[in-house]
Amino acid sequence: MTKRPETLAAQALHQTDHETGAVIPPIHPATTYMRDENNALVGDMDYRRPKGPTEVQAARVLARLENAADARLFSSGLAAISAVLDTLEIGAHVVAQTEMYYGAKKLLHHLAAKGLISLSFFDPHDMAGLEKAVHKGRTELVWIETPANPSWAVVDIARAAEIAHAAGAILGVDSTCAPPCTTRALDLGADLVMHSATKYLNGHSDVLMGAVATKTSDERWEKLCTGHGLSGAVPGAFDSWLMMRGLRTLFVRFERQSENALKVAQALSQHDAVSHVLYPGLNSHPGHAIAARQMTNGFGGLLSIRLKGGADAARKLCASTEVFLQATSIGGVESLIEHRKPIEGPSSPTPDDLVRLSCGIEAADDLIEDLMLALKRL
Numbered sequence: 280m281t282k283r284p285e286t287l288a289a290q291a292l293h294q295t296d297h298e299t300g301a302v303i304p305p306i307h308p309a310t311t312y313m314r315d316e317n318n319a320l321v322g323d324m325d326y327r328r329p330k331g332p333t334e335v336q337a338a339r340v341l342a343r344l345e346n347a348a349d350a351r352l353f354s355s356g357l358a359a360i361s362a363v364l365d366t367l368e369i370g371a372h373v374v375a376q377t378e379m380y381y382g383a384k385k386l387l388h389h390l391a392a393k394g395l396i397s398l399s400f401f402d403p404h405d406m407a408g409l410e411k412a413v414h415k416g417r418t419e420l421v422w423i424e425t426p427a428n429p430s431w432a433v434v435d436i437a438r439a440a441e442i443a444h445a446a447g448a449i450l451g452v453d454s455t456c457a458p459p460c461t462t463r464a465l466d467l468g469a470d471l472v473m474h475s476a477t478k479y480l481n482g483h484s485d486v487l488m489g490a491v492a493t494k495t496s497d498e499r500w501e502k503l504c505t506g507h508g509l510s511g512a513v514p515g516a517f518d519s520w521l522m523m524r525g526l527r528t529l530f531v532r533f534e535r536q537s538e539n540a541l542k543v544a545q546a547l548s549q550h551d552a553v554s555h556v557l558y559p560g561l562n563s564h565p566g567h568a569i570a571a572r573q574m575t576n577g578f579g580g581l582l583s584i585r586l587k588g589g590a591d592a593a594r595k596l597c598a599s600t601e602v603f604l605q606a607t608s609i610g611g612v613e614s615l616i617e618h619r620k621p622i623e624g625p626s627s628p629t630p631d632d633l634v635r636l637s638c639g640i641e642a643a644d645d646l647i648e649d650l651m652l653a654l655k656r657l
């Protein structure tokens with residue numbers, strides 16, 4: 280029978296241990312692998328850079344969930360993005376969003392400042408802007424993030440793929456905020472899909488990891504795999520094993536986080552101190568219709584609010600919640616709150632009155648009560 284994605288994830292593809300019958304695969308921390316009397320490798324593995332058995336098992340589960348030809352794991356999400364950018368020709372034209380994860384944008388500017396790439400940006404709310412930003416025969420990579428940090432602009436992946444491909448470029452998607460339990464970017468036309476596995480895929484705020492999965496095992500993928508070994512930006516075996524354990528509960532975690540975020544968004548929409556609630560699951564969100572099409576199993580746990588009281592109110596709110604911990608990062612089982620602008624720095628376009636919320640799996644009523652009490656104290 281053809282197993283559904285929920286089953287594949289929960290069972291982590293049933294990669295059991297044949298030697299002992301253990302239902303969970305063992306962790307393989309070995310850095311090196313034996314050769315026989317003919318100097319031939321005993322198994323498939325050689326050395327743990329770029330990959331050992333545990334990393335391969337974890338990547339296999341992710342590849343299956345993304346409907347990918349192959350996937351590789353990296354030491355962080357940023358290392359995964361670097362690996363994609365490292366496949367580009369020197370001076371390649373890259374098109375990205377004005378609004379995106381600020382660390383990735385910094386990396387793009389860093390490479391552009393060294394002359395390694397040239398950059399154009401488009402407003403993620405405006406697909407006509409993307410069409411104008413790409414140049415046929417010149418643009419090599421269109422890089423999108425959806426929903427995009429921190430106002431959760433939704434980009435139409437299928438449309439972005441058409442635009443990229445018509446220009447002869449590839450489409451890469453940072454799908455960190457729309458994991459494969461809700462969006463399969465490759466099925467929608469992307470060529471590469473990337474995750475900060477630090478977030479939803481692992482889901483417990485205890486592993487730093489990145490991943491890239493590919494639609495086809497083509498020449499670019501070969502380059503990326505070569506770069507993986509050369510850069511050495513590989514994760515540890517234990518981290519890979521933890522990420523694979525995280526993937527087993529991805530569907531239920533994401534479902535609960537989506538439910539919680541929707542309830543929180545609805546409750547905050549009613550509040551006098553709040554000027555905007557930015558959540559793709561709300562009808563009022565500009566990207567709602569596209570999100571409803573391409574996020575088939577929930578809109579996720581991430582939302583932002585803007586406060587009428589400005590930066591002062593944002594600072595105070597984040598300092599006075601009790602259930603929401605004031606910390607950076609997203610996608611974990613515990614809820615986090617953050618005044619975003621000071622984290623992103625002065626060059627960031629994020630408004631200073633914006634507070635980012637990552638809803639975990641706690642009781643929705645506790646999350647709402649916590650925010651209501653903190654808002655009362657402003």
Ligand SMILES: *Cc1c(COP(=O)(O)O)cnc(C)c1O
Nearest residue numbers: 355356357380453455475477488
């Ligand atoms: C966190 C994050 C990254 C960077 O990932 P790290 O694992 O922290 O290196 C990239 N993109 C998005 C959307 C993120 O949220």
